[in-house]
Amino acid sequence: GQQLNQSPQSMFIQEGEDVSMNCTSSSIFNTWLWYKQEPGEGPVLLIALYKAGELTSNGRLTAQFGITRKDSFLNISASIPSDVGIYFCAGQPFSGNNNDMRFGAGTRLTVKP
């Protein structure tokens, strides 16, 4: 239970295009986090969201905590080649302890120059 469904699994886009990916769950989450992982490295935290409806930006990245508390999305505007990587959503279930973190399966992003 309380698994995260992340979509799409992969995206192939042209440089300059905008990207959108999302995570959904059947349960309520307290916190949503978005990470990026590049080959040979660990996941790097991009954005953290703590309140329903919260919209937060980090440069060209924007993420939102869904009003229902069961989903979150990440948008990347004007993609560039260095955006390539795997993007993971992660969340803390409402019924879990502060360190019960669930991870999505990831969205693999490829950007063609």
Add this chain to the structure above:
Amino acid sequence: DAGVIQSPRHEVTEMGQEVTLRCKPISGHDYLFWYRQTMMRGLELLIYFNNNVPIDDSGMPEDRFSAKMPNASFSTLKIQPSEPRDSAVYFCASSLGAEQYFGPGTRLTVT
């Protein structure tokens, strides 16, 4: 801050050998996590510590796996004996609140 430090970055060993992975968390963080990542199963939480005490080890696959945190700045994950199916990337992460910060990982290959 140096971030989470893991060593070694790569380990190749033969089946049956003992493997020890090491982690230094970010100074001041009171939680430390060990994860395993594979293509088939994604990121799996193995065990986590709070203030050096193991809190939840339900993700540790078998008795062959053990983890220790003798002090606030060091943790080890040991596999004895190792098997080919243990081949994966092992990550250590630390946190003070909800935000977990990951190390670069150790890529383990067991032949």
